[in-house]
Amino acid sequence: MLTAILTWGIWLGQLTFPNQPLPFNFELKEVNNKPVMIVMNGDERLSCDEISTTNDSLFVKMPFFDSEFKLAYKGNVMSGVWINHGRKEKNIIPFSAIQGISYRFKASQKPKYNITGKWETWFDIDNPDSSIAIGQFEQNGSIVKGTFLTETGDHRFLQGIMDGDSLKLSVFDGVHAWLYLAKVNENTLTGMYYSGIHYQAPFNAKRNENVKLRDPSSITTVDAKFDFQLPDLDSSIVTLNDKKFKQKVIILQIMGSWCPNCMDESILFNQIYKERKNEGLEIIGLGFEKSSEYDIARNNLLRIKRRLNIEYPILVAGVSGAQNVMKTFPNIKNFISFPTSIFIDRSGNVVKVHAGYSGPATGVEYEIYQKDLKRTLDRILR
Numbered sequence: 001m002l003t004a005i006l007t008w009g010i011w012l013g014q015l016t017f018p019n020q021p022l023p024f025n026f027e028l029k030e031v032n033n034k035p036v037m038i039v040m041n042g043d044e045r046l047s048c049d050e051i052s053t054t055n056d057s058l059f060v061k062m063p064f065f066d067s068e069f070k071l072a073y074k075g076n077v078m079s080g081v082w083i084n085h086g087r088k089e090k091n092i093i094p095f096s097a098i099q100g101i102s103y104r105f106k107a108s109q110k111p112k113y114n115i116t117g118k119w120e121t122w123f124d125i126d127n128p129d130s131s132i133a134i135g136q137f138e139q140n141g142s143i144v145k146g147t148f149l150t151e152t153g154d155h156r157f158l159q160g161i162m163d164g165d166s167l168k169l170s171v172f173d174g175v176h177a178w179l180y181l182a183k184v185n186e187n188t189l190t191g192m193y194y195s196g197i198h199y200q201a202p203f204n205a206k207r208n209e210n211v212k213l214r215d216p217s218s219i220t221t222v223d224a225k226f227d228f229q230l231p232d233l234d235s236s237i238v239t240l241n242d243k244k245f246k247q248k249v250i251i252l253q254i255m256g257s258w259c260p261n262c263m264d265e266s267i268l269f270n271q272i273y274k275e276r277k278n279e280g281l282e283i284i285g286l287g288f289e290k291s292s293e294y295d296i297a298r299n300n301l302l303r304i305k306r307r308l309n310i311e312y313p314i315l316v317a318g319v320s321g322a323q324n325v326m327k328t329f330p331n332i333k334n335f336i337s338f339p340t341s342i343f344i345d346r347s348g349n350v351v352k353v354h355a356g357y358s359g360p361a362t363g364v365e366y367e368i369y370q371k372d373l374k375r376t377l378d379r380i381l382r
Contacts, residue, residue: 012101042157062174090198109164124201152337153261285314
């Protein structure tokens with residue numbers, strides 16, 4: 001029945017924003033007699049297999065985050081809404097899609113500039129809390145891929161074009177719906193950044209191959225030894241005094257199911273856990289969710305745990321937000337980022353706190369992070 005009404009192939013989807021739609025491509029295909037939507041962002045592919053139909057309606061639940069599409073479907077056209085349940089307001093965005101279009105943005109002019117390289121960037125430049133970011137881009141013809149690296153994480157896999165002197169980038173991953181529109185000259189970018197329909201801010205950038213962020217191990221600190229009593233996903237209370245964690249090296253991962261950088265980090269941590277648990281490594285996820293209700297928070301964390309086949313335990317720690325983290329754990333100072341990882345040696349001493357995460361979208365920075373992580377674990381495990 002599904003194969004008769006769904007049109008397989010590449011689609012161009014668009015979320016309706018005030019100035020210009022946010023475009024992204026996806027593929028509809030049949031896998032094991034079931035429909036699958038594969039969302040494309042740069043080199044990333046997100047597989048959405050929770051799809052159902054009723055008459056001419058199509059319902060797609062995003063795989064990791066609490067959001068979904070509700071669409072009317074006819075042949076090679078879709079229309080409807082994307083709903084982000086993680087937000088309480090301005091969380092419903094009109095959506096449309098056309099089958100058979102493989103471009104993301106359509107260029108009307110040849111690119112005037114090549115923006116390949118590193119850019120010192122400032123978002124929300126009129127805000128006193130504005131902080132530095134690093135734009136990292138690769139341009140091939142008019143096609144641009146890259147990301148913005150910040151002290152709290154990265155903007156994931158951005159994709160777009162240079163259209164004359166205009167830079168257009170976007171990303172959609174089920175929780176982030178981000179659009180970047182900028183004017184470019186040889187050495188500067190000036191533009192606007194849109195996060196869904198609830199937030200927008202100006203940003204400026206200039207070429208700077210030597211730009212650096214603060215050392216992520218110098219930002220957040222932990223006073224004294226770490227401890228807690230928190231419920232796991234089976235409602236059992238877990239503490240660092242449990243026998244399982246005695247004389248073990250422990251990584252505490254402060255995370256949330258709503259956080260894409262946390263998802264990327266969880267994939268890496270799960271791989272490392274499987275490789276090094278026999279050396280005495282334990283990892284504990286400390287989940288801070290959008291809801292204060294245990295059952296809702298538990299279900300969201302359980303979903304990502306099952307989706308990613310995470311073998312280490314995840315606990316329900318509280319409600320998301322930096323102040324809530326520091327209220328739950330008063331010995332944490334200057335918490336700025338989900339995720340943040342805390343490294344504890346076999347004697348129970350905190351030996352390192354790493355704020356943020358440089359994920360796969362950052363390329364070389366991701367490789368540097370992995371090497372640093374390995375050095376840290378080699379030192380405290382052996």
